[in-house]
Amino acid sequence: MFSPIDNWDDPGVVFTFGGYSVGVWAAIIVAVLLFVGFFARMIQHENHAYRAIVRNEPITERGPAAEGEPTPY
Amino acid sequence: MPPEVEDAVEAMTAVNNEFFYWMSIGLMMLIHAGFLAYEVGASRSKNVLATAMKNLLAFATIVVGFYFVGWFLYNAMPSGFIEFNDAAKAALPWSDNMGPNIEDPASGIFWGAFALFAATTGSIMSGAVLERIRTSGFLILTVFVGSVVWIIGAAWGWHGAGWMLTKLGFHDVGAAGCVHMIAGFAALGLLINLGPRIGRFKPDGTTVTIPPHNLPLTMLGLFLIFTGFFGFLMGCAIYGPNGYTTIYGTPTNLSAFAFNTLMGLAGGIIGAYVTSKGEPFWTISGGLAGVISVAPGLDLYHPALGFIVAMVGGGLIPYVGKLLEKFRIDDVVAAVTVHGGTGAYALVMVGIFMHGYPNLDGYSPITFWGQLIGMLVFAALGFVPTYLLSLLLKKLHLLRIPPEVEEQGLDLSEVPATPYPEGIPVTGKAALNGNGAAPMVAAASSEVK
Numbered sequence: 001m002f003s004p005i006d007n008w009d010d011p012g013v014v015f016t017f018g019g020y021s022v023g024v025w026a027a028i029i030v031a032v033l034l035f036v037g038f039f040a041r042m043i044q045h046e047n048h049a050y051r052a053i054v055r056n057e058p059i060t061e062r063g064p065a066a067e068g069e070p071t072p073y
Numbered sequence: 074m075p076p077e078v079e080d081a082v083e084a085m086t087a088v089n090n091e092f093f094y095w096m097s098i099g100l101m102m103l104i105h106a107g108f109l110a111y112e113v114g115a116s117r118s119k120n121v122l123a124t125a126m127k128n129l130l131a132f133a134t135i136v137v138g139f140y141f142v143g144w145f146l147y148n149a150m151p152s153g154f155i156e157f158n159d160a161a162k163a164a165l166p167w168s169d170n171m172g173p174n175i176e177d178p179a180s181g182i183f184w185g186a187f188a189l190f191a192a193t194t195g196s197i198m199s200g201a202v203l204e205r206i207r208t209s210g211f212l213i214l215t216v217f218v219g220s221v222v223w224i225i226g227a228a229w230g231w232h233g234a235g236w237m238l239t240k241l242g243f244h245d246v247g248a249a250g251c252v253h254m255i256a257g258f259a260a261l262g263l264l265i266n267l268g269p270r271i272g273r274f275k276p277d278g279t280t281v282t283i284p285p286h287n288l289p290l291t292m293l294g295l296f297l298i299f300t301g302f303f304g305f306l307m308g309c310a311i312y313g314p315n316g317y318t319t320i321y322g323t324p325t326n327l328s329a330f331a332f333n334t335l336m337g338l339a340g341g342i343i344g345a346y347v348t349s350k351g352e353p354f355w356t357i358s359g360g361l362a363g364v365i366s367v368a369p370g371l372d373l374y375h376p377a378l379g380f381i382v383a384m385v386g387g388g389l390i391p392y393v394g395k396l397l398e399k400f401r402i403d404d405v406v407a408a409v410t411v412h413g414g415t416g417a418y419a420l421v422m423v424g425i426f427m428h429g430y431p432n433l434d435g436y437s438p439i440t441f442w443g444q445l446i447g448m449l450v451f452a453a454l455g456f457v458p459t460y461l462l463s464l465l466l467k468k469l470h471l472l473r474i475p476p477e478v479e480e481q482g483l484d485l486s487e488v489p490a491t492p493y494p495e496g497i498p499v500t501g502k503a504a505l506n507g508n509g510a511a512p513m514v515a516a517a518s519s520e521v522k
Contacts, residue, residue, distance in 0.1 A: 015172035024167050028141075035137055042209045043471065049487040054477045 086314045087178040093312045094182040100304020101189035103297050105132050105196060111294025112200045114287040115406055119482025120204045121286065121492045127208050131199055131215045132192050138220030139191040141166055144184050146221065150228035151235045186308040187224070190252060193305065195219025197256035198263060200406030205270050205479050208487070210463075210471040217462055218259045218455075226251035226454050230447055233322050242437030243447040244427060246319045247309050247330075247368025249419040250451045257413020258455030260404065266463040267472060269403030271479050280398050288353060291406075295357045299338060302364055306330050306371065322433050325372040333379040337367035340383030348388040355394070358407055359387030362415040369423045373430060382422050386415050413455070420448040 004018030005011055017023025051057075074082075109128040116124045149161035163170040163180065170180040195215035202211060230237035231251045237243035245251065272281055285291055310317045310327060317326050341363015342356060349355035366386030367379040374382065393410040404410065424444030431438050466472040478486045 011175045013169045013172070013174050015174070019169035019172070019174075020167055024172075028166055031137075032141065035134075035141075038134075039209060039213065042212070046207055046209055046474075046487055050475050050478050053481055053486045054475050 090312055091178050091182045094186045094308060097304045097308035098182075098185045098189050101186075101193065101301050101308065102304075104189075104193050104301030104305060107294045107297030107299075107301055108196045108199060109294070110297060111291045112203060112406065114290030114292075114294060115200060115285040116203050117283065117482070118286040118493065119484055121484065122488040122490060123208065123483030124203055126488060127211060128196065128199055130208065130212055131196050131219075134212050134216050135192045135195045135219035136188050138216040139188045139224070140171075140184070141220075143191055143220040143224045144171075144187060147187065147224045147228045147232070150225055151232045153229065153236045187227075190227075190248065190305070190308065191219040191224060194223040194252045194256045197253065197408050197412050198260040201260040201264055201404045201408040202267055203405040204483070205473055206267055207471055207474055208483075210466045210473075213466065213471070214259075214263060214459060214463060218256065218459060222259060222454060222458055223251055223255045226255050226451055230451065231320055233320060237443075237447050237450065238321055238432065239436050241443035241447055242432050242439045243443050244321070244423050244430070244432075244439045245369040245420060245447070246321070246325070247306055247364075247371045249365050249368040249416045250447060252416075253365050253368070253412040254416030254420070254448070254451045255455035257409050257411070257416055258452050259459035261402070261409045261413060262456045262458075262460030263463045264402050264404055264409065265460060266467045269401055270405075271476060273403045274398075274401050278399075278401065285354075292353060292357050295361065299360055299364070302361075303334065306334055306364075306368070309371075319372050323372070329373075330371045332376040333367045333371045333374050334364060336376040336380040337363040337383035339363065340380040341366060341387030344384035344387030345390055349391040352391070355391045355407075358390060358411050362387045362390050362411050365412065365415045366419045366422065369419050370427055373427055378426065382419075382426075386418055386422075389418065390415065413452075417448050417452065420444050420451075 002016040002023060004013055004015070004021070013019045015024075017027070105128065109125055112124050112128060113121045145161060145164040145166075146155075148164040149155045149157065155161075162168060164184075165171065170177050171184070172181075174180070195218050198215060198218060199211065227235075227248070229235045229251075230243050230245055231248055232238070235243070270283060273283060274280060307327070307330070309320060310325065310330065311320060311322075316324070319325050338360050341359040341361065343359075345359020345362065346356040349359075363383035363386060366383040367374055370379070390407065390410050393414045394404070394407050397404055397409060402409065421441075421444060423439065424441035427439045428441050429438055437443060463472060474483065474486075484490075484492060
């Protein structure tokens, strides 16, 4: 569905959607938004974690359920 | 030559080229393994996982940033300003060349090698700011340096058509300027705004040593970085059908690089050992300083001269480190000293010993003044933008962690795991935050006279 080619005779651009396409633009925009969103989420997490330490409160975010880890927060 | 043989040779040349840089990328990954081990070891045990996460995320974010912005800037800015030439258009992320394209076996592999150079540049700052920077703030800065700042410097001075080459005859084959120096001066700008770790300096300015929690791990990390540098320097050579050239197009070979990389590494270690009186951290950092000392002239130094230049370069770093401490700059891994200071020294040494060597295409020959001006350009390019951005982050309270978190450790607050669950003593104050954490053992620190 997203292939820019119909066969493998003299293939050039083979990546999904093809160059200079709407699909590529959409993927780039979503990827950039996710990249920026990662920073926003990280700042949110840090603010929460630092606030808990400053107030001497338990950190309420759950950690991963990994064997050998301390009791989940 | 029959056409089918010509086609086969052409195909093999493309495959060889790709494989050469693929190996370079793989070896450069060891630099990041090394940075991680080095910085984890240099941290106190209350911060080791946060340190490791910072390294891991720095690598990830720089690669993404470099894909979207960095490669375009490199191809668009050799003249000094952005120009939408064919190479620049081909480096835009929506072009035919910035993804799988059977007719283009070069763009991806060169982008990959440069992405690893970018990640190296951004990660150099990482160790300087350990144990008190916000990870998010650091990542913003490292993406900025790794995807924007250094690559502008590379376009200017580490490119076959860069204005520093065409106007000044600038020579920096092994990227001591655009990678090491820019990263080192960026770290300095950042450290001025970040400030030292709590307890690093007494009110009267006396330095207090905060020992690394695992010095052997830092030494292993640096040895991994040494290994990775063979991939880094391999990637600094242009491999083509007619052999190797420097990034400026002048002929060279990997034999030249091997002579001077190894003699530089050895010289730096020996020099730093002598001047630091055998202090392990400075001695092994001297190896890195030695390689950086000879990096701009890997293609031209006689190995004996390379050894001397590297020995002096390695020998200088303990003194530069002490000098920075007088200004209350807390650079945990001596990144400003080893990368910034040695990078500047290396560029000037090329100006002294390679003055008069010709360049191609009628460009200016290598000159002392060209090297000096180039060095000052890189110092300013590294320092000013990063100082300003870190100042902005400081105003927004996104640069430094709260003192309570710094005292109790980043691992306890922002990392949902524990590094040594079976009980390596943890430095820092006891933390009773309601989650059942046991009181921690305070580490000793010693004073430096």
